[in-house]
Amino acid sequence: WDINQHWEKKGIKHCKPVLFFGNCFPIVLNKKSLSDIIGELYNKYPKEQVLGFYDFLTPRLFIRDPELLQKILIKDFTHFTDHGFEINSETNPTDDQLFVMNGSRWRAFRNKMSPIFTSGKLKDMYTTMSSCGENLIEYLKKRENEDIDIRELMGLFSMDVIGAAVFGMDPGTLKNPDCEFRVMGKRLTETNFQNILRFWLLLAFPKFFQKLGISFQDNIVNTYYGKLIQQNFEYRKEKQVYRNDFTQMLLQLKEKGKVEVQSWDSNDDYLKTNEPVGNIEQYEITDNIILAQAQSFMVAGFETTAILLAFTLFELTQNPEMQEKVREEIFEQTKHHGGFTYEALKNMKYLEATIKETQRLYPMVAYLFRACTKDYELPDGYVIKKGDHIAIPVSAVHLDPNNYPDPKVYRPERFLEPIKQGIYLPFGEGPRICIAMRYAIMVMKYGLAKFLMHYRAKLSEKTKVPLQYNYRFFTPVPSNKIMLKIEKI
Numbered sequence: 309w310d311i312n313q314h315w316e317k318k319g320i321k322h323c324k325p326v327l328f329f330g331n332c333f334p335i336v337l338n339k340k341s342l343s344d345i346i347g348e349l350y351n352k353y354p355k356e357q358v359l360g361f362y363d364f365l366t367p368r369l370f371i372r373d374p375e376l377l378q379k380i381l382i383k384d385f386t387h388f389t390d391h392g393f394e395i396n397s398e399t400n401p402t403d404d405q406l407f408v409m410n411g412s413r414w415r416a417f418r419n420k421m422s423p424i425f426t427s428g429k430l431k432d433m434y435t436t437m438s439s440c441g442e443n444l445i446e447y448l449k450k451r452e453n454e455d456i457d458i459r460e461l462m463g464l465f466s467m468d469v470i471g472a473a474v475f476g477m478d479p480g481t482l483k484n485p486d487c488e489f490r491v492m493g494k495r496l497t498e499t500n501f502q503n504i505l506r507f508w509l510l511l512a513f514p515k516f517f518q519k520l521g522i523s524f525q526d527n528i529v530n531t532y533y534g535k536l537i538q539q540n541f542e543y544r545k546e547k548q549v550y551r552n553d554f555t556q557m558l559l560q561l562k563e564k565g566k567v568e569v570q571s572w573d574s575n576d577d578y579l580k581t582n583e584p585v586g587n588i589e590q591y592e593i594t595d596n597i598i599l600a601q602a603q604s605f606m607v608a609g610f611e612t613t614a615i616l617l618a619f620t621l622f623e624l625t626q627n628p629e630m631q632e633k634v635r636e637e638i639f640e641q642t643k644h645h646g647g648f649t650y651e652a653l654k655n656m657k658y659l660e661a662t663i664k665e666t667q668r669l670y671p672m673v674a675y676l677f678r679a680c681t682k683d684y685e686l687p688d689g690y691v692i693k694k695g696d697h698i699a700i701p702v703s704a705v706h707l708d709p710n711n712y713p714d715p716k717v718y719r720p721e722r723f724l725e726p727i728k729q730g731i732y733l734p735f736g737e738g739p740r741i742c743i744a745m746r747y748a749i750m751v752m753k754y755g756l757a758k759f760l761m762h763y764r765a766k767l768s769e770k771t772k773v774p775l776q777y778n779y780r781f782f783t784p785v786p787s788n789k790i791m792l793k794i795e796k797i
């Protein structure tokens with residue numbers, strides 16, 4: 309059929325697709341992960357600059373060449389400004405999040421939202437995390453003689469932290485793991501049939517998805533968090549409450565009424581120049597847009613942080629000497645800075661390296677999304693057309709032995725020295741890099757340090773090793789529990 313001939317006709321190397329399922333059939337069968345499939349394609353054609361992939365019916369061009377990859381993400385970003393998603397903001401206003409915004413509208417909002425994550429603001433937010441840290445230790449104290457489900461624990465912790473960051477107060481999920489706030493968060497990230505289907509529809513048939521007006525998040529959860537955030541907004545306005553949190557900063561943005569950016573016509577490098585030519589485009593900041601951003605912060609922070617913390621602790625149980633090294637560093641820095649302060653945490657370099665190494669081995673995204681926004685010619689004459697879907701194969705780049713010797717070995721030391729640009733992409737790269745990267749790193753370091761300064765962790769015999777995965781999701785989600793035994797320091 310013609311739909312499966314796309315890459316054949318273009319002369320781009322690819323793996324044979326299955327009708328309607330493209331290259332994703334093994335995922336549907338739960339036989340291979342997306343990262344496995346991309347890795348096979350990447351390793352099969354080591355000399356190619358680009359490779360063809362079928363996300364079900366959507367052809368996606370994978371960038372394999374390291375130099376080209378950097379050009380697309382950074383230098384020639386003006387040709388690839390969008391992620392390539394289509395949402396229906398009329399039927400689903402809270403889907404209108406920065407991640408799916410396009411072109412100059414994205415630029416305008418990104419510019420105005422970036423100051424939320426400056427180091428000064430992060431330092432202020434460090435204090436909001438402290439009660440969550442205390443609750444983490446309280447939780448563990450009560451369970452010193454039990455096996456701990458570490459993903460569950462870190463899920464509760466990350467939910468408390470992000471809840472505190474959005475609402476300015478501790479939502480108390482560690483104290484009460486069955487509370488509605490947690491139940492709803494779990495529902496959002498659960499790898500159930502509905503969520504998996506929704507995700508693949510969004511990925512594989514973006515236009516169809518938009519036409520049907522499907523939200524990329526569960527509607528019940530959308531309504532729940534939407535209401536909570538809305539009530540929080542109203543309470544603050546009415547009582548004139550000021551807190552150091554995301555809501556406060558978003559509300560300040562809302563007061564501006566609009567964001568603006570200079571725009572050029574689509575043939576110009578409208579994001580590249582600072583010359584004051586072209587029109588000033590203005591975008592209204594509505595209540596719904598603010599709500600959508602607050603909601604996206606919560607969703608982005610829940611599961612990613614929890615899984616990465618669980619994987620890091622898992623790896624540290626497999627490498628006890630590394631666990632001791634991290635602990636020594638935590639005590640050393642805490643002593644040096646007169647307590648477990650923001651500065652102490654910032655200086656825990658080996659701790660940070662363990663998290664970085666976890667993110668290399670278990671990136672939360674198998675590939676980065678880009679859509680071509682302006683035709684782009686490759687050195688060999690192949691033209692990427694406006695509207696084409698592009699992907700950067702994060703997991704394959706992270707496991708390439710040319711980038712990392714013994715790529716499957718967990719070795720945090722790799723990150724004690726600066727590494728080459730373009731080979732480490734867990735938060736993306738270039739102007740569209742994760743806006744909250746430094747915040748997310750701070751939260752993960754905090755959670756891990758707090759745990760390790762009070763407890764030594766060992767793997768429980770109840771944990772099946774090697775870990776098993778649910779392959780039907782975009783991220784590496786363990787299908788069995790990671791159970792730990794803890795010992796008080």
Ligand code: HEM
Binds near residue numbers: 606673736737740
């Ligand atoms: C460990 C946790 C996290 C990981 C691994 C992660 C990863 C990513 C990645 C890969 C992207 C796409 C980057 C690209 O296309 O180049 C992204 C974008 C984004 N992330 Fe994160 N993220 C994390 C935590 C967070 C948190 C906590 C927040 C909010 C508080 C957040 C907010 C966002 C937003 C708003 C975008 C869209 C940026 C844009 O399109 O301009 N992320 N993240």
